[in-house]
Amino acid sequence: MTLVVHPKKVEDGEDLNISSVFGSAKATQEADNVVILQNRERFRVIEVKKNRFNGDLCRHGVIFDKSNKNFYEISFNEAG
Numbered sequence: 001m002t003l004v005v006h007p008k009k010v011e012d013g014e015d016l017n018i019s020s021v022f023g024s025a026k027a028t029q030e031a032d033n034v035v036i037l038q039n040r041e042r043f044r045v046i047e048v049k050k051n052r053f054n055g056d057l058c059r060h061g062v063i064f065d066k067s068n069k070n071f072y073e074i075s076f077n078e079a080g
Helices: 024-030
Strands: 033-039 044-051 058-065 070-074
Touching: none
Parallel strands: none
Antiparallel strands: 033 044, 044 058, 058 070
């Protein structure tokens, strides 16, 4: 099951975190995984903030190719 939760308002340029999730006390505590998708000017960031099963966390930049409708991982150096 996937539950999509909208974040609280944060200042421009500030990254979202687990406490940014609206109703975070229950939604993030009970979740097995918390994944946050953030928009940047030219790319997006997908970040695993909680992984109950093995604890691995990660952060990746991705870009969307409109021609084939796929996301591709990019390095933060490529993102500029």
